[in-house]
Structures are given as structure tokens and as C-alpha cells.
Amino acid sequence: MIKKELFFRGFKSILKPDSPAIALGCCFIAIGALLKNIGFNIQESVFSTMLIYALPGSLVMAESILVGASLLSIFIAVWFVNARLYPMAVSLFPLMMDEKQPKWKYYLSCHFIAVSAWLIMKSNYETIEKKDRVDFWIGIGSATWSVAVLSTIIGFYLSDYMNKDMLMGLAILNPIYFDFDKFNITNKAAFELDKLVVIMKKYPEMIIKVESHTDSRGSSSYNKSLSEKRALTTVEYLISKGIDESRVSGKGMGEDSPKINCKNRCSEDDHSENRRSEFIIVSRN
Numbered sequence: 057m058i059k060k061e062l063f064f065r066g067f068k069s070i071l072k073p074d075s076p077a078i079a080l081g082c083c084f085i086a087i088g089a090l091l092k093n094i095g096f097n098i099q100e101s102v103f104s105t106m107l108i109y110a111l112p113g114s115l116v117m118a119e120s121i122l123v124g125a126s127l128l129s130i131f132i133a134v135w136f137v138n139a140r141l142y143p144m145a146v147s148l149f150p151l152m153m154d155e156k157q158p159k160w161k162y163y164l165s166c167h168f169i170a171v172s173a174w175l176i177m178k179s180n181y182e183t184i185e186k187k188d189r190v191d192f193w194i195g196i197g198s199a200t201w202s203v204a205v206l207s208t209i210i211g212f213y214l215s216d217y218m219n220k221d222m223l224m225g226l227a228i229l230n231p232i233y234f235d236f237d238k239f240n241i242t243n244k245a246a247f248e249l250d251k252l253v254v255i256m257k258k259y260p261e262m263i264i265k266v267e268s269h270t271d272s273r274g275s276s277s278y279n280k281s282l283s284e285k286r287a288l289t290t291v292e293y294l295i296s297k298g299i300d301e302s303r304v305s306g307k308g309m310g311e312d313s314p315k316i317n318c319k320n321r322c323s324e325d326d327h328s329e330n331r332r333s334e335f336i337i338v339s340r341n
Contacts, residue, residue, distance in 0.1 A: 058161070059191045062184070066195025069176055070203065076172040077200050080111070081207040087114050088211025093258075094122055098212055105208040109201060110170050113138045122254050141169045148174060151181050152189040161190045168197020176200070229255075231315075231332040232290065236271070239285040241293050245333075249290070252335060253297040256304075263339035266290045266306035269313055271327035272320075276310060284308030290333045306333075 070077035084105065091101040108114050113134045120130040145166065153162070173196050184192045229252060232245035241249065256262050268286035270279040287306030294304050316326045 062191035063195040066192040067199040070199045080172040084207035085211035088208035089215035154187045173200040229335040234331045265336045268333040271330040280310035
């Protein structure tokens, strides 16, 4: 059995003023509003948070549903995103393993791996005897999981009182990226643009400005021309998906506004980050 004293000690550890659980709650309030905004009912919203729990996984799920991805695709995407938590489990579980503890506790506690809970445990584990740490961890995990679920419910119902500006602020407008010296829309970029199309159709008053960029290779004049082509293909893609041309404009920025200002010391990854189109909401009317 789980020791109640250790469980509740862990549970209450999230109440400290510097606890990351506060930020977690604020994030899941936004998740609750976002899930309602894409058509979830309260039961679906709560179940998704209970099942997925980790914040990035919840965002990926919402994005995937928004663009009409298949259930299998959503499952795979969420699984890969949540797989990033594996190193946390690897670093944490050796600190808790005790041969006298039943294995089911460790299987249960795997679900609670998340950045907020991990940070709280790493800050407190030295104050707990090793044989009792798994009970303490289950308390922490149960508390942060409860915060996520409760905050999702709060966000779901608060969304009725949010104005359109606040709801549109939840829109996830990720940049799209281009191959070197190219201006065609890649499959990955099309996924992001399709998501933007759904958002713009949901909010017909939203007007978007596209700003496109290049890396620093090539002459300034050539890069200016290339960025204008990238802006044009981005805008044309949105229009081809049913967005009125009056609602989207584009501008080529050349190489003058790099995302990573590495100058002449850029790695290939740095160059890749700089070859992009970004989206700015210029009007919500």
C-alpha cells in the first residue's frame, strides 16, 4: 500500500510559492479553452488531459485534430512528443527504486512523468528516505495531474467569457521553413498552413501578414528576391485553400531579420531556422 503520510507530503509539496505547478495550471487553463474552441465537449477535454497529461502532447493533439489528422496519426504524433520525457524517467527512477516496493507503484508512477512534477521531485528527493520516495513521487504526480485536470475544466468554462482577441491568442501560428535556395511549400509546411487555414476560417475577421526570410548565404539582392518568392508562395497557398486574398498579405524580408543572428558563423541548423515564413495577426476587427 501507499504510505499516506508520504503521499500527502508529496501532494502538498506543490503548494510552495515557487512551485512550477502554478505555471502548469495556467497552461492547462489555456488548453481547456483551446479544446472547447476546436469542438471538444467537457468530457472529451477532461479525458484527453487525464490520458495525455503532458502539455506539449496536448498541444500536438489539438493541432492534429484541427487539421483533420487520422486517429493513428494523432496517436503516433503524441507518442513521439511524449517520448521526450524518457530521459527524465531514466534520471529519476534509479533514485526511487527499492526492491521491497511492489512493481505496480513504479508502473503507476510512470504516467506522472512531466517537467513540473520532475522538477518538484528533484528538489525534494534528498529529504526522503529512498524506500519511501516512490510514495512521495506518487503524491507529487497525483497533485500535478489533478491541477492539470482541474485547470482544463476551468479553462473550458472560462472560454465562454473570453473575448475573441483572447481566444485568437490561443491560436498556434508556427513558422514554416524552406529548403536551401527554394521557395516551394514542403509537406511539413503544408501541415502548418492547413492548420492556419482552419483557424482563419473559424475567425473570418482575422487578417494575417506573412513575413518571409532567407539565410545569409548569397547576395543581399538575391535573398531579397528569394524571400519575396517565399512570401508569394505562402500567400498563394492560403488563397488556394479558400482564404480571401483581402485577408492575407506577404512581404519578403530578405536576410535582414534572422531568427538566429549568427552572421558568418552559422551552422546548417542555424541557416535552416532562418529560412522561414512567419505569421503576424494584423487585424481582429
